[in-house]
Amino acid sequence: MFPPREEFLRVLPILIFCGGGTLLMLLQPFLRSRTAFSLLALAGSLTAVVSVGCSAAHPGAAFYGLIGSDPASVFFEFLVGAVAFLVILGSASYLERESLAPAEFYALIFFAAAGMCVLASAREMLTAFIGLEMSSISSYILAGYRRESPKAAESALKYFLLGSFATAFFLYGIALLYGSTGTTVIAQMTPLAPGLLPKLGLALLLIGLSFKVAAAPFQLWTPDVYEGAPTPVTALFSAGPKAATFALLLRIFVEMPLAAGEWTRIFWILAVITMFAGNLGALLQTNVKRILAYSSIAHAGYILVAFAASNEIGVAAVLFYLLAYAAAKLGAFSVVAHLGGAGEKRIELDDFAGLAQRQPIAAAAFSLFLLSLLGIPVTAGFFGKFYIFKAALASHLIGLAVLLGVNSVIAAYYYLRLIIVMYMREPKEETAALPFPGAVTTVLALCALATVYFGLFPNHIIAFASNPRLFGH
Amino acid sequence: MTDIINILRQHSFLVIALVKCGLLLFILLTVLAYLSLFERKVLAHIQSRWGPYRVGPHGLLQPLADGLKFLFKEDPMPAGVDRFVFLLAPFLSLALALTSLAVIPFGPQPLRFSILGTQYETSLGIVDLNIGLLVLFAITALGVYGVALAGWASNSKYPLLGGLRSSAQMMSYELALTMSVVGVILMAGSFNLREIVTAQEGRMFFGLLPRWNVIAGPFPQIIGFFCYFVAAIAETNRAPFDLPEAESELVAGFNTEYASFKFAMFFMGEYANMITVSCLATIMFFGGWTSPFPSAWSWTHFIPSALLAVLGVLLLIDGIRYETILGKLVLPGVGTALCALSALLLFFAPVNNYIQGPFWFLLKVFIFIFFYVWMRGTLPRFRYDQLMAIGWKILLPLSIANVLLTSLGILKWGLR
Amino acid sequence: MAETTQNGAGQAGSGSAPHTLLGADELILNMGPQHPSTHGVLRVKLKLDGERVAGSECVIGYLHRGVEKIAEHRSYQQFAPYVDRMDYVAAVSNGLGYCEAVEKLMGVEAPPRAKVIRTLLTELQRIASHLLWLATHALDIGALTPLFYCFREREEILKILEKYCGARLTTHAFRIGGLQYDAYDTMEKDVERFCADFLKRIVEYEDLLTGNRIWLGRTKGVGVLSGEDAIAMGVTGPVLRASGVQWDIRKAMPYAAYDQFEFDIPIGKNGDTFDRYVVRMEEMRQSVRICRQAIGKIPAGPILAKVGKVLKPPVGEVYHAIEAPKGELGYYIVSDGTVQPYRVRIRPPSFVNLQAFDKMARGHLVADVVAIIGTLDIVLGEVDR
C-alpha cells in the first residue's frame, strides 16, 4: 500500500521545500536570531537544489502517475530551487533593513517554491492546480509582506483578487476538460466526443495560466503588484512562478493530445499583444521597478513566440530563455532592492543618476543584467532571443519574427535609457553610496556569472533541452 | 371512499412516514415543554427551592401556562431590524433542531401492525439513513445560523456580540464534536446509527459488562466520549458554556430582542438540541437500546414495570396528602395509571419485550439530560478565551489523538 | 447602546495608528447603567480592543440622592436612618459608624452592653453583606446555585435583625448613645444556631467554588491590584487586604467592642479576584468567631447612655471611621453647636474602591469586567450617596 521509496525520491525537492517551510514555522517561536533563520533557509533551499539531482536520478512517475520526474521537471525544479536560494540569499539584508519578520518570509518562499516545483512536475491537472494555488497564495501574502506600506497592501489585494479570478478560470477549465475527457491526467486527455467543450476548457485553462505568466491581455496587475511587493519578492515573482507556469503550459501543449493543432494561432496573437503591451508600457515609466515589471510582461511575450512556433527548437528556446531571463531579472531586482534604501523610497529613475560614479561595480552589474534582458551578445539573453527567432523562423512565422525584432528595438530604448542615466547623468543631489553586503554581492556575482557563462556557452542547456524525451514517462 | 383508501394503501410508505412525523412532533413538543419543567424542578431542588408549584399539582401544568403565555404575549419587533432574517432565525433554530431528531432510531425492533387487514411494518424512528450520523452533523452545522442571524438581525450591540460569540463557539466545537465520534465510526464501520448500535451488542468480561463503545472494543472510546460530551454541551450552548446567552455579560445574548413565541422557538430549539445530542451520546457510546445487564438475567425485563410501579405508588401516596383538591384528584389518578401500565407490562410479555429497547434508550437519554441540568446548577461559566482554549487546545488534540489511537488499536487487534 | 468606529482595510495615508492590511480601531462599549452585572446603576464606558479592555471610565451619579446635603437640614437623630440607605445591604454598619461618630463628637460613650450587642449585630451584618457579595459575584461568573445558598443564609441573619428591631434591610438598629432595643430573649440562641449552621454551609460554598477549575480560571490572575497601588488609591477593606496589606480598622483603631474579642485579619498574596474571594470567605469565618465570643459575654447593664432628647454637640469636628464590610467607612462631622450638623462628609468605601477599577480591568476581557465589578463589591447607593 505504501508507495515505494523511489517515488518519494522523485518528488524530493517538493518534500524538502514543504518540510523546510514547516520546520521554519515550527522554529519561529524558539529562535530569535535573524542570522539563524537566514542560514537555515539557505541550507534548506540549497538542499532542495541538490535534491533535484536525486529526482533526476530516478526518473519516472510517482503517486499513481499524478506527478513525476523527467528532464523538464528536473530543469524547472532546479531553476525554481536556484531562484529560491538566490532570493533568500539576497533578502536577508533587505528584511533586516525593513525590519520584517524572517521566519514567515522564508517559510512562505519555501511554500511558494514547493508549489512551483509541483507545477513544474505535475502530470495531472488537479495536482497542478494545487501547486498553482500554493505558489499563488504564498505570493499574495509575500506581496503584502510590508504591512505598513499602503502600496504593499494594494499590491497584495490586487494580486489576490485578480489572481483568484484567474484561478477560477483555470479551475473551470479543468472541470470542463474533465467533463469532456473523463480524466484529469494530462497525457490521457482525449475527448470522449467531438465538440467545443474541450476547446473551451483549454481556452479557460490558457486564460488562467496567461494571468500567472503576465501575458496580455491579462497583464494589468503586473506593474502595481511588482511595484508594491518587497523587491526580493518581486525578484521571486518575475523569475519563479513564470518559469513554473510556463513549464505547465509547455507540458500541456506538448503532452496533451487535445492541445495539438490550431493553438499556435492563439499564441501568435497572445505573443504579439503581450510584447507590445509590455514594451510600450515600459516606455512611459520612470519608476525602475515598474520598468522592470513591464519588461517582464514583454519577456512573457517573447516566450509566447516560442509557443507559437510550437516545434522542438521552440521548447528548447523556452527553457533556455527562462534560465537566462531568471538570472538577469534576479540580478536586476537585487540591485534595485538594495539601492532602493530604507522603505524603498529611492527607486525612481532619477535616483539612479550618477550611479556609475558612486558605485561603479553595481552599475556595471546592473547594466550587464539590463543588456541581457535586451539580448545583447555575450549575455545569456542574446542566445535566448536567438533561439526564439530560430524557432519562429523554423515554423515559418516570419511576421512574428519581424514583430519580435521591432519589439527588441523598442525595448532597447528603455533599457539603454536606464544605463545612460546611470553612466552619463549627474545626480540631482548628493547621495551617499550604499555599499553592498556580502550576501547581495554573492547573488549579483552568481547572476552575472550565469548571465555571462550561458551567454558564452549555451550549448549544454540547449542540448539538454533538445532531448526528445524531455517530457518523458 | 374506497378510492381514497386505495390511494393511501398504494402510498402507505409516505402515509406512515407522515403519521410518524406528526406523532414524533407531538411527543417531542410535549417532552420539550415538560423538559423545561424538569429542568426548573431539578435546578430548584439543587438550589434548595421548590421550583414551580402553583400551576397544577407540583407545577405540572406550568408548561401549559408558559406555552399560553408565550403565545399571547405581545410580539414586539424592534426598530431597524432586518424583518426577514429576524423572523427566519428562530424558525431556522427550531426547525433544524427538530429535524435532527428524525434520524434517531429509538428502538431495535420494527413496529408491526395491521390496518384493514394489511400488514405494515415500520421502524422506530422517522428515517433510517446510511449516513445518519453525517446528516446529523450537517444539520448541526446549519444550526449555527439560527443563533448567528438572530444576533445580527436584532440590530443591537449585545445580541450581535452574543451572535458572534455563539457562532465562533459552535464552529470551534463542531470540529471537536465531529472528530470525537470518528473513533466510533471506525469501530462500527458505518455512518448508520442503527448499525453503530448493532455493533455494540454482545457482552464481554464473562458476560458481565455490555460491549458499549465507551468501555469496549479495540480501543475504549472513553476519551472520545469525554470530548463528545464536552463539545456537545458547548454546541448546545448550555452551562458552563452558555456564553452566547451569558446574562451577566451580554444581557441575554442573541435572543435579547426576541419575545413571545419567537423566543419560545429558540428555547425549544435549545432543548431539542439537548435531546438530540443526548440521544447521539447514547447511541454512539452507551450502546443505544441495549440493556446494561446480561440477557440471561430475565428479571431485568421487569425493571421498567418496577420503576413505573414505584413511581405510581409514590404519586398515589403523595397525591392523597396534597394540599389542593386538583392535586388530590390528579396525582393519584396519574399514579394509578402508572401502576396499571406497570401491571400491563408485567402480564403481557410481548409488550414488555418490545419496550425493553426503547426503555433503556430513553432511560440513558434521560440520565444525560439530568447531567445537563446538574451541571447547570453546579458550574460557573467559562470565559470566552478559556472556552476557545479548551476547544482548540484540549478537545481537538484529544479527539484527534483518540482517532489515531483507535485506528492503531483496530490495526493491531482488529475489530473485536 | 454603543458606538463603533470601523476602519476600512488598508486605508492609506494620515492617522497616527499604524495601518495594517486588516487593521481595525477600538470599540467603545457602554456597559450599564442598565446592565444586569453592574450591580445597580453603574455605567462603565469600556474602550475595547477586540474583546480586550484598553481603557475604561466609570460614570457614576445615577443614584445620587444628596445624602450629605440632607444631613445639614436634619437633626442628628433624624439623619441616622438616612445613612442606612447608603450601603443598603449593610445598614447596620452604616448606622454604627454614624452613631459612634456623633458620640465621639459629643464626648459620650455607649454602655458596654450596647457596645457588645452593636459588635455582634455589625458582624452579623458583615456576614450578610459578604453573602450578598458572594451570591452576585458567583452569579456574574455564571454559577447559579451559590446565589440561592447565600440568600438562604442571609435570610437567617435578616430574621435575627428583624426579631431584634423589626426591620430587615434598612434597620436603623442603633441610637446615638447606645441602643433603643435590648437583645431579645432568644437572640443568643438564634445567633449560636446560625453560627453553627453557617460554618457548615460555608464549606458547601467552598466545595462549589474554591476547587472548581472554572472558578479558578475565572478568578485567578484576574484584576490584579498590587499592595502599593491599592494604598496609593486609598483602597480599603477586603480589596486592600487581598493585596497583602494588613490593615483593618477593627484591629488598628478598635471601636465598639472589638478590643475585647479575638479574631484574625486574613490577607491575600496576589491581589487577584481569587484572593479577594478567599479573604472574604475567611472574614466570614472570623465574623462567626467574633459573634460566638460576643454571645458569650454580653455584659449586663444599661443599653443607652445619658443623652438628652435634643442633641446639641459642642462646636467642633470629628472624623470617625469603622471597618464596614466593604472597607473604611468614615464620617466627618462638623458641628456648629446647633441641633443640625453644619456639614457631614461621608467617606464611602465603595466609592474609593471603585477607583481601582480601571487599573484592574485594563488588559482583561469583557467577561472579566463583570468579575472585577463583582469582586470590588460596590454598592451604588453608597458610591453615589
Next chain:
Amino acid sequence: MTPQLIVFFVLAALAVLGAVTLIAARHPIHSALALIVVMVALAGLYLLQGAEFVAAVQIIVYGGAIMVLFVFVIMLLNAGEEERTSLSRIARVAGIPLALALSGFLAAAVLRSSHAAAQAPVTAASTRGLSMLLFREFVFPFELTSFLILVAILGALVLAQREN
C-alpha cells in the same frame, strides 16, 4: 416525470434562484443566505445522484463551516447595504451577452455530449469509493492540500497579526 426528476427540477430551480438572489441582493447577509440556499440545493442534487457522503460533506463544510465564516465576517465588519452602482457599460455591452453565450454554449455542449459523459466512470459515489480515491490515488495532492491550507493560515497570521 418521475419523482426524482421533479425533485431534481425543484432543487435546480432553488439553486438557480439562490444564485440569482446572491447577486441581486443588496445586503451582504442576504447574499450569504442565498449562497447557503445554493449550497444546500447542490447537496440535494448530489444526494439525488446517490452521492450521500458528498452531499453531507457539502452541507457540513460549505453550508456549515465556510458559510458560517462568511456570515461571521460580515457580522464582524458590520457591513451595511451596498450602494447600487449602475451596471458598467462594458459589463452591459460585452458582459451580459458573453455570459449568455457561455451558458448557452455550455448547455448545448452538455446536451450533445450527455451520453459521453454518462460513460465516465462513477467511482466516487460511495463513501468507500471516495475515500479510496482520496487516500490512495489522489493521496499526493490531498496531502499537498494540507500544506496549501497551512500557507493560507500562515498568511492570515502574517497579514493580520499585531505588531508587538
